[in-house]
Structures are given as structure tokens and as C-alpha cells.
Amino acid sequence: MSVLEEVIAANQAYSKTFGDKSELALPPARRFAILTCMDARLDPAKYAGLSEGDAHVIRNAGGRASDDAIRSLVISYKLLGTAEWFVIHHSDCGMEFFTDELMGELLSQSLETAALGPDGFHDVGTNPGSTAGRDISWLTIADRNQSVVDDVRRIRNHPLVPSRIPIYGYVYDVKTGVLNEIAEATEAGRPG
Ligand code: ZN
Numbered sequence: 001m002s003v004l005e006e007v008i009a010a011n012q013a014y015s016k017t018f019g020d021k022s023e024l025a026l027p028p029a030r031r032f033a034i035l036t037c038m039d040a041r042l043d044p045a046k047y048a049g050l051s052e053g054d055a056h057v058i059r060n061a062g063g064r065a066s067d068d069a070i071r072s073l074v075i076s077y078k079l080l081g082t083a084e085w086f087v088i089h090h091s092d093c094g095m096e097f098f099t100d101e102l103m104g105e106l107l108s109q110s111l112e113t114a115a116l117g118p119d120g121f122h123d124v125g126t127n128p129g130s131t132a133g134r135d136i137s138w139l140t141i142a143d144r145n146q147s148v149v150d151d152v153r154r155i156r157n158h159p160l161v162p163s164r165i166p167i168y169g170y171v172y173d174v175k176t177g178v179l180n181e182i183a184e185a186t187e188a189g190r191p192g
Contacts (some may be wrong), residue, residue, distance in 0.1 A: 005033075005045075016183060018088055020107070020137075021052050021053070024052060024053035025053065026080065027080045027081045028053065028054055028055045028056050028076075028080060028081075028082060029053050029054055030050075030054045030055050030056075030085070031055075031081055031082050031083045032038065032056075032082050032083065032084040032085065032086070032176070033055060033056035033057070033058065033072075033076045033077075033084075033085045033086070034055060034056070034057050034058070034085075034086045034088060035049060035058045035059075035063050035065065035069050035073065035083045035085065035086065035087050035088070035151070036057065036058075036059055036063040036086075036087075036088040036089070036090075036172075037059065037060070037061065037062050037063040037088075037089060037090055037093055037095075038059045038060060038061055038063075039090060039093065039094065039174075041090075041174050042088075042090060042172060042174075044057045044088075044127060044175075045057075045127075047177060047179065048086075048179075049171060050153070055082075056072070056076045056080070056082060058072045058073065058076075061094070061095055061139070062089065062093060062095035062139055062140070062141055062147070063087065063088055063089050063136075063151070064088075064139040064141075064147070064151055065087065065094075065150075065151035065152075065155050066139060070154075070155060070158055070160075070161075072129065073085060073155065073156065073161070074158075074160045074161065077161075077162070078160075078164060082124050083164075083165060084166050084168070085155070085165055085166070085167045085168070085189075086167075086168045086169075086170060086187075087148055087151045087152050087155070087167060087168070087169050087170070087185065088148075088170045088171070088172055088179065089141070089144060089147055089148050089151075089170075089171050089172070090171060090172040090173070090174055091144065091171060091172070091173050091174050092174050092175075093141055093144070095138075095139070095141040095147075096140070096141045096142070096144065097120055097121065098120065098121055098138075098140055099140055100136075100137060100138050100140060102120070102121065103133055103136075103138050103140075104131070104133045104134035104136075105123075106121060106122075106123045106129075106133075107129050107130055107132070107133030107134075108130065108131050108133065109123040109125065109129045109130045110123055110124075110125025110126060110127045110128070110129045111125065111128075111129055111130065112124060112125025112126075112127060113125075113162050119148075137181065143172060145171065145182050145184075145185075146168070148169040148171060148182045148185045149169060149182060149184050149185045149188060151185075152167045152168075152169045152185040152188045152189040153170075153188045153189075153192040155167055155189070156188055156189050163191055163192035164191050164192075165191060166186075166190060166191045167185075167186075167188075167189025168181070168185070168186045168189060169182040169185020169188070169189060170182060171185050
């Protein structure tokens with residue numbers, strides 16, 4: 001089966017037992033939001049115990065507090081009533097393995113998927129690339145714990161984020177499944 005067929009088959013099975021999830025309200029019932037990485041090893045529903053309708057989960061590469069992540073968080077509280085937020089990065093994040101400079105370089109060489117070797121990513125394609133990647137801030141991560149602190153601070157200091165919302169900072173360990181608190185981040189996200 002192709003990936004497409006697998007997804008459609010899985011959805012048919014899921015929808016057959018959808019049951020009373022049809023009655024779920026739009027605002028998240030447990031009134032919180034998680035900003036986390038898109039990494040395929042992370043399943044917020046499992047690591048944080050979520051069911052459908054419980055919470056907002058905002059995901060991007062790195063779980064970074066980008067303008068778009070903040071856009072979602074502002075909608076999350078202002079229109080849908082969330083009252084507590086988590087920023088959750090993780091160990092072994094792919095965002096630790098490149099820099100803006102390298103990403104710009106890789107994309108300028110080709111648009112093929114790069115190879116990851118022991119000394120990082122290198123381009124293996126032959127197609128023409130594009131220099132457009134040099135104009136993007138890729139929000140890479142140089143220091144895992146510091147990136148959580150930085151993102152909590154960025155959210156905390158945003159003019160559209162009310163001081164009443166606590167913002168907790170964590171790093172998920174992909175080797176154990178444990179969420180480890182980054183005390184400096186949670187402190188920075190303490191409600192005022
Ligand atoms: Zn990641």
C-alpha cells in the first residue's frame with residue numbers, strides 16, 4: 001500500500017468509531033496550549049495525555065516561537081480561552097544540526113534532500129538550487145535549553161500576550177519520553 005492508501009484506510013477505520021467526538025466543542029476543554037517540534041518521534045497526545053478536544057497543539061520545526069506560532073497562541077487565548085501554555089523542545093532535534101548559513105548553502109546547490117553524515121548535512125543533488133533560502137531565518141538551535149528560555153521570553157514579552165498566562169518551558173527526552181523542566185524558562189514565563 002502507498003502512504004496515501006495507508007492514510008485513507010487508517011482514516012476510514014478511525015471515523016468508523018468516531019462516536020461522541022462529534023459533540024466536541026470548538027474551544028479546548030482543558031484550556032491549555034502546547035508549542036512543540038514537528039519531529040516524528042514526538043506525539044504530544046501521548047506524552048502529555050491529550051484526547052481530542054483537550055488542548056491546542058502548535059507544531060513547527062524546533063517548536064520555535066516564530067511569528068506564526070505566536071499568531072496561533074494569541075488566537076488560542078483571545079478567541080478560544082486557553083489559560084496556560086507550554087513550550088516543549090526536545091533532545092536530538094534536527095534544528096541543532098545546521099545553521100542558517102548551511103541551509104542557504106544547501107538550498108543554493110540543489111532542491112534535492114540533503115544527506116546527514118557524521119559531520120552534518122551535505123548536499124547530494126545535481127539540480128539547480130535557489131538562493132531564496134538565504135533570505136529566511138530558519139530558527140536553528142545552538143543551545144537546547146537556551147532555545148526554550150529564549151522562546152518563552154519572546155512569547156512572554158509579546159505585546160499581545162497577557163501577563164496572566166503562565167508559560168512553562170520543557171525539553172522532551174527522545175531516549176526516555178520524559179519531559180524535563182527548564183527552570184529558567186518557566187521562571188521567565190511566570191505570570192505577572
Ligand atoms: Zn525537533
